[in-house]
Amino acid sequence: MKEEKELTSPSTSPNLDEEKKSNWQSFWELARFAIIAIAIVIPIRIFIAQPxxxxxxxxxxxxxxxxxxxxxxxxxxxxxxxxxxxxxxxxxxxxxxxxxxxxxxxxxxxxxxxxxxxxxxxxxxxxxxxxxxxxxxxxxxxxxxxxxxxxxxxxxxxxxxxxxxxxxxxxxxxxxxxxxxxxxxxxxxxxxxxxxxxxxxx
Structure with a gap:
């Protein structure tokens, strides 16, 4: 008798969900860093110093x-x-x-x-x-x-x-x-x- 293996749908895989969550967090951290950098650099560029x-x-x-x-x-x-x-x-x-x-x-x-x-x-x-x-x-x-x-x-x-x-x-x-x-x-x-x-x- 062949052993039956239980299959898990990719859409419900815990590992895949964690990976998506991690990717989203990384993207959000990068976006937040970019926003902060722009918020700092633009006023400096306009009002304080320029090349x-x-x-x-x-x-x-x-x-x-x-x-x-x-x-x-x-x-x-x-x-x-x-x-x-x-x-x-x-x-x-x-x-x-x-x-x-x-x-x-x-x-x-x-x-x-x-x-x-x-x-x-x-x-x-x-x-x-x-x-x-x-x-x-x-x-x-x-x-x-x-x-x-x-x-x-x-x-x-x-x-x-x-x-x-x-x-x-x-x-x-x-x-x-x-x-x-x-x-x-x-x-x-x-x-x-x-x-x-x-x-x-x-």
């Missing part, structure tokens, strides 16, 4: 073409920009474009450039303050006189002879400033916090 890839040579040698930067977007909501900050902003003549430059002149100051010498006139320096440009390697002989209004900034590229900046198209309103450069991530051998940071004692 920026340098395009062009206007900031050579401080920042070179293709370098990957992280921009601090929150500092200027708490404090005013300072002279020599390296900033990313929307180009005033085409706000779809983003530029990176260094702040030279602050609101309500007068900027005079003559024979490569930059002189700032303000309340603290009515007779003029000559800026130290020791970080500049490639200067150009340009003459400029510019009077800044409230909320306006005069910006220039470190590679003066290859930079389209406030000398040619005017001031940058504060509302167009995205933020200042906080971190250089790429290339790996040039990772740096506050790259290009320079402050002249006034």
């Amino acid at each position: 920026f890839i340098v395009s062009g040579s206007s900031m050579d040698p401080t920042f070179e073409d293709g370098q990957y930067l992280i921009i601090d977007e929150i500092s200027y909501r708490l404090d005013d920009p300072e002279r020599d900050d390296v900033v990313v902003f929307r180009y005033p003549n085409d706000t779809q474009k983003f530029f990176i430059k260094r702040i030279i002149g602050l609101p309500n100051e007068t900027v005079d450039i003559k024979n490569n010498v930059i002189t700032i006139t303000n309340k603290n320096h009515p007779n003029g303050l000559k800026l130290d440009q020791s970080y500049i390697e490639n200067n150009t002989n340009s003459n400029t006189h510019f009077e800044l209004k409230d909320g306006e900034y005069f910006v220039m590229g470190d590679n003066r002879s290859a930079s389209s900046d406030s000398r040619y198209w005017g001031a940058v309103p504060k509302k167009l400033l995205i933020g200042k450069v906080f971190l250089r991530l790429l290339p790996i051998n040039k990772i740096d916090i506050l790259p290009g940071d320079y402050k002249q004692v006034e």
Whole structure:
């Protein structure tokens, strides 16, 4: 006599039910992790920091073409920009474009450039303050006189002879400033916090 074996329907198999339950739990854990990650990353990306890839040579040698930067977007909501900050902003003549430059002149100051010498006139320096440009390697002989209004900034590229900046198209309103450069991530051998940071004692 042949031994009869009891068969269990796949739909009612305890092992299969456990496997389905385990798969569902794994899927839910993954989905929950993704939701949490998105909830954290998106606000940071929009309100705190965002990436920026340098395009062009206007900031050579401080920042070179293709370098990957992280921009601090929150500092200027708490404090005013300072002279020599390296900033990313929307180009005033085409706000779809983003530029990176260094702040030279602050609101309500007068900027005079003559024979490569930059002189700032303000309340603290009515007779003029000559800026130290020791970080500049490639200067150009340009003459400029510019009077800044409230909320306006005069910006220039470190590679003066290859930079389209406030000398040619005017001031940058504060509302167009995205933020200042906080971190250089790429290339790996040039990772740096506050790259290009320079402050002249006034």
